[in-house]
Amino acid sequence: MSTPLLEIQGIHKRFGGLHALNDVGLSINAGEIYGLIGPNGAGKTTLFNVLTGLYQPDEGRFHFDGHDLFRKKPFVVVRSGIARTFQNIRLFANMTALENVMVGQHVRTRSGVIGAIFRHPRARAEEAAIKQRARELLEYVGIARRHDDLARNLSYGDQRRLEIARALATRPKLLALDEPAAGMNPSETEGLKKLMQKIRDDGVTILLIEHDVKLMMGLCDRIAVLDYGKKIAEGRPEQVKCDPRVIEAYLGVAPE
Numbered sequence: 001m002s003t004p005l006l007e008i009q010g011i012h013k014r015f016g017g018l019h020a021l022n023d024v025g026l027s028i029n030a031g032e033i034y035g036l037i038g039p040n041g042a043g044k045t046t047l048f049n050v051l052t053g054l055y056q057p058d059e060g061r062f063h064f065d066g067h068d069l070f071r072k073k074p075f076v077v078v079r080s081g082i083a084r085t086f087q088n089i090r091l092f093a094n095m096t097a098l099e100n101v102m103v104g105q106h107v108r109t110r111s112g113v114i115g116a117i118f119r120h121p122r123a124r125a126e127e128a129a130i131k132q133r134a135r136e137l138l139e140y141v142g143i144a145r146r147h148d149d150l151a152r153n154l155s156y157g158d159q160r161r162l163e164i165a166r167a168l169a170t171r172p173k174l175l176a177l178d179e180p181a182a183g184m185n186p187s188e189t190e191g192l193k194k195l196m197q198k199i200r201d202d203g204v205t206i207l208l209i210e211h212d213v214k215l216m217m218g219l220c221d222r223i224a225v226l227d228y229g230k231k232i233a234e235g236r237p238e239q240v241k242c243d244p245r246v247i248e249a250y251l252g253v254a255p256e
Ligand SMILES: Nc1ncnc2c1ncn2[C@@H]1O[C@H](COP(=O)(O)OP(=O)(O)OP(=O)(O)O)[C@@H](O)[C@H]1O
Pocket: 015, 018, 020, 038, 039, 040, 041, 042, 043, 044, 045, 046, 047, 087
């Protein structure tokens, strides 16, 4: 069997007396769309924050693509190939769509943000390449026509797409999406589903938090279910939706 792209074991995260993640382990294979579901407060975003270096876990093991990422800083995690979006959109509201994506690429440039500001010749050449790539990414996520618009003027669905473009700009192997369909109408959600499938088909593994159970069941290869900080089930969608612990904790009734 091939080595998983991401493997965590025995992850614990406590906030004072609250045990937000309690012995959580999972492994994600390259090329999967892996879903994370669970009731509000189950620990899903906390797990994302641990996986992206925003929170330091108290215990556990965390390996990604040959790197030991346990308690590593966010920039180390990004450079190792994990990018994410946030539950509450975090764009640079007063920058254009194009500029938002260009910022995402600076983690991979040789001259970095400072070099770009002082406009060294090498930085200028890099900047042109970055701009070109940013245009391609906007095209890829389907919002090329909005490249000169300020991020705050984009529709909600387009802002979500822009966040994905910015995350892809870091050239991730794993893209972690925190509730990307929240607030979307059914046709926007359908479009987003197609975009996620395209991203996966182009070689990027996806870890996804979503409350839209229908979307998750139709999209994910495997799903893990968290409840009160513990993983209570994991498997293919059709297995998970019939699991009595999942029905009791989360689904209430079995979905059709
Ligand atoms: N920085 C923090 N300080 C204290 N408690 C926190 C912190 N972050 C999360 N928690 C708590 O940890 C628990 C898990 O929260 P988390 O946001 O991970 O849940 P979630 O499954 O993502 O929920 P939702 O579906 O509502 O987004 C909650 O009880 C939350 O209040």
